[in-house]
Amino acid sequence: MSVIDLSWWQLSIAAFMVIALAVVSMIAKLNVGKPILIAALRTVIQLTLIGLVLEALFSVGSFHWVALMAGVMLLVAGREVMARQKHRLKGGWAFGIGTVSMFISGFTVTVLTLTVVIGPDPWYTPQYAIPLLGMLLGNTMTGVALSLDRLTEAVWRQRSVIENRLMLGQSWQEAIGDFRREAMRSGMMPMINAMAAAGIVSLPGMMTGQILGGSPPGVAVKYQILVMFTITVGSGFGAMAAVSAGSRRLFDERERLRTDRLTAAKP
């Protein structure tokens, strides 16, 4: 099966439809006309750039460049996790905890999948490593950000409940236990929902792309299942690690609740 390559003028027809949407929403005074155009432009520029980077990376294929790319992706994801929290831990802890937990879960699952499950030669072949890591980091990021935000938000709002539990002689793990479990759960829910709805409500983007790119649906389905499993595992363990480390940091060595280690909400 051959793939129909898209030419730029074919894409411009799609772009014209986006412009039409922007114009209509401007007429309807939805105030999203400009954001639509800016976001569309960003998509074009960012994806074109990453396309160039990936082509260069695929042609070189050396471990160092793959590792560098993975490192940059991780740091950007870490920054994003930090930015998505309303009350975040001060002093670089928000960035550190998010990044380290994504590194532990995301990289472990990626390397394990590459070496044991898919098994390209060499295992870091960028055609496999980078897309897999990208899918994994993107979703782990959502899980970690969601769960950390839930944790700090709950602690900020319910600090008097936690402190009263401490007063009654409960250990810090007991006092924050409900909130910790709730935060971990909320980090895992998106993937549980996505797995439950996959193929019925929505055709996953990766599989769709692969089928459009010419792969037989049978292969695409297997890869999609693999990716969803790895994402679930990555974001699940990532959320658990981040919430464990984050909640530990909210208490000091005398098990006092230290909300002074959280930033106040910015408007």
Next chain:
Amino acid sequence: MEHQSPESLVIKALSIGELKDVDLTISPGEIVCLSGESGSGKSRLLRAIADLEVHQGQVCLGERARESMAAHDWRRWVMLVPAESQWWGDTVGEHVCHIKEEDLEALGFSRAVLGWQVSRLSSGEKQRLAAIRALSCQPKALLLDEPTANLDDDNTAKFEAWVLKKAQEQQMPILWVAHDEAQIQRVGHRHFKIRGDHLEVAK
């Protein structure tokens, strides 16, 4: 360690917020009352003794220094009952450790209260139940922060009698933050006022 040998609460050179170098020893069974204007740091002093806030100074229960034990064990022994109690479960019963019938009855409740919904408690009921909840954990010392603020005269009298009896029976040292001069006369063996950065013996 579970054996109830009465011990005094010893506070040495404790500094928190405006308060500097507070020294205070409360004997077993003694009730020390503490008063002061709002914002003078009464509640923060209690929180510091219970080790809930960062501060300087030492606190011991008898011979045992606070630092020699886990923080949650210390708080279980030196129990702070805050002015406004918090409840996280649905029913009262989920919050108590070893409840005694006589404590419930002394403050006008029966065993049925354990099945009550927390969301339907009045502020007065919450305050009395918070004290019972604290005592049900079998502390060795008590820090009470305006424990009768939401109670009517009848319940205040019941509460005072109950705490006096408990202090006697279990030989607990008690630090009681209070406003009402008459109440301080009734329950306190000694009375301190917060004046600026130190405690002052009242009268």
